[in-house]
Amino acid sequence: MGKRIGLFGGTFDPVHIGHLRGALEVAEQFAFDELRLVPSARPPHRDTPQVSAKDRLEMVRLAVEGVPPLLVDDRELKRDRPSWTIDTLESVRSELAADDQLFLLVGWDAFCGLPTWHRWNELLEYCHILVLQRPDADSEAPEALRDLLAARSAADPQSIQGASGQIAFVWQTPLAVSATQIRQSLAEGRSVRFLVPDSVLAYIHAHGLYRAPN
Ligand code: ATP
Secondary structure, eight states, rough: OEEEEEEEEEOOOOOOHHHHHHHHHHHTTOOEEEEEEEEEEOGGGSSSSSOOOOHHHHHHHHTTTTOEEEEEHHHHHHSOOOOHHHHHHHHHHTTTTTTOOOEEEEEEHHHHHHGSSSGGGGGHHEEEEEEEETOOOOOOOOOOOOOHHHHBBBSSGGGGOOOSOOOOEOOOOOOOOHHHHHHHHHHOOOBBTTOOHHHHHHHHOOOTTTTOOO
């Protein structure tokens, strides 16, 4: 039987327990051999002041260190431009065996925006999509996704077969944490202890990240 690989993309600015618990719980639920967190590149002018792609990557690296099967995959940051998810899927797929199962994890909010993604109709040729339910979002799927959901939803996520092509909804311990909230707290000098791993917190403080400009 092939391997089961999960991909979880995000800006991770910074990575927090909402990302990490979700990743770990899905990895356990689906018995992933690997779950790779994939920090995304952004145009340089959109980087939060002081927080480079390198810092975001390093924080994810620290967060997953010694937590198998979580890993970090830096391929999107190695490109000199932001990459489309489809490019990342193509690139990862080219390194896998034909019977390896690839799962793309997306939060509910990201999933609702799927029809705006580059070549979104082709995504399921490369992977299955697992939609993480987020506590602060309970709206209906947009009209443009109804047909796709009707055709591709797996009633039982555990029964997903084949290398790609299905969509399933997965539940995780609800943690209404966001990176925005964490950046805001830090800028206001409040503690974010227990919202990010201690190793990430130490990195933030050591590098003076997310402080309000003086
Ligand atoms: P920001 O507040 O800067 O928008 P974020 O906390 O939403 O950031 P991202 O890096 O944009 O984090 O998110 C990456 C992925 O993680 C997205 O698919 C998002 O839906 C999901 N995600 C983020 N926070 C949570 C959470 N608390 N619980 C479950 N999923 C989450």
